[in-house]
Amino acid sequence: MKTAVGIGTAALVAVASALAFSPRTPPPLAPNSVGAEKTHFNALTIAGKRLLAAGAMGEILYSDDQGAHWTPAKITQDRQTLLNNMSFASDSKTGFAVGHENWILRTRDGGASWEELNFKPKNGEPLMSVARLPSGDWLSVGAFGKAITSKDEGKTWEPYTLPAEVEDKHLNRIASSADGKHWLIVGERGLVLRSDDATATWHAEPAFYNGSFYNAMPLANNGWLIYGMRGNVYVKADSHAEWTKSSVPAPVAFFGHAREANGTIVLVGQGSMLGVSDDNGKTFTLRRAKGRATLTDVVLLDEKSGKGWIASDAGLQPMPDLNAKQSTAATTQPSSQGTKP
Structure with missing residues (x-):
């Protein structure tokens, strides 16, 4: 647990806010309950037509009707440990969830049930992200x-060997x-770290920012958008372009993203704020979500x-609804809680 607390202070993806909560067991969710999921959730994903959410107390919910009703997944071990990320193979059946204490879960039925593969309550490093590589291996x-x-x-x-520049840096x-x-x-x-040959090799991009990045999303023409603390968002227009800093009107830490069919990019972060780019x-x-x-x-x-x-x-x-009108008060700068210089 000492390692987990240390990582919280490093402001990894939403960890700081997670640790602000005293350990508690959330109220049990009845199958197909509506509006009962009030605990901390760190990750969302879609497997086939199923929507899944993973939470700070080790819970995983799934919905087969686009979120109208939620059902708790079955997990072989109740660890009440922070889950950070989920990822599924192309079959939408096999998936992994990872979290603190080196916790690794696997599902073979699209997320309805999960089995524990690894857990180290002593000196187990937090795992922040998981993905299936083109080779079929998992990372x-x-x-x-x-x-x-x-x-x-x-x-x-x-x-797994990565470039020496990684040193002891947290990988988010x-x-x-x-x-x-x-x-x-x-x-x-x-x-x-960047790979342009399906992860066969990796190299470190030349340094251009000294703060933490929390996430990244691909753009057209092999470009990228990456983002992290205090409103620091950077864009690489194509594989040969330089990284350039985006214009963000307030120092909002962002943690997740989505892209609409019309190309609108949406980032979500602290203070219920959404960053919207056309x-x-x-x-x-900036727009504000509910609460x-x-x-x-x-x-x-x-x-x-x-x-x-x-x-x-x-x-x-x-x-x-991003097209709905919003008052000026709804777009004011959020507090600085959870961010670092």
Whole structure:
């Protein structure tokens, strides 16, 4: 647990807000309950037509009707430990969830049930992200430069070699292009690792920012958008372009993203704030979602309509209508809680 607390102070993806809560067991969720999910959720994903959410107390919910009703998934061990990320294979059946204490869960039925593959309550580093590589192997990264890979669907894990620039930096997220050829790993102290050969090799991008990056999303022409603390968002227009800083009107820490069918980019972050860009990430305006919480992730169920769900440290909420008018008061700068210089 000492390691987990240490990572919270490093402001990894929504961890700071998670640790603000005293350990507690959330009220049990009845199958197909509506509006009962009020605990902290860190991750959202879609597997086939199923929507899934993973929470700070180790719970996973799933919905087969676009979030109208939620059902608790069955997990072999109740660890009440923070889960940070989920990822599924292309079959939408096999998936992994990772979290603190080196916790690794696997599902083979699309997320209805999960089995524990690994858990280290003593000196187990937090795992922050997991992804299936083009080779079919699985890769998970986390605190202090930890990177592990599995070639046998999670039965065994071994160290994964990354460039020396990783050192002991925290690795926050793995991201890939739609075709699986281009990849980024982003992390602490401005670390950006890049692969343009389907993860066969990696190299560190030249340093251009000294703060933490929390996530990344691919753009057209092999470009990228990466973002992190205090409103620091950077865009690489194509594979040969330089990284340029985006214009964001307030120092909002962002943690998750989505992209609508018309190209609008949506980032979610602290203070219930959404960063919205209609120019491929060059400039952002701010909108406020319902309530006042740290928004940790977002998924779109329908890219054309913009309908989706947002995870936060205060539960789950539907994606707001970005076309609706909003008062000036709703777009004021959030507090600085949860961010670092």
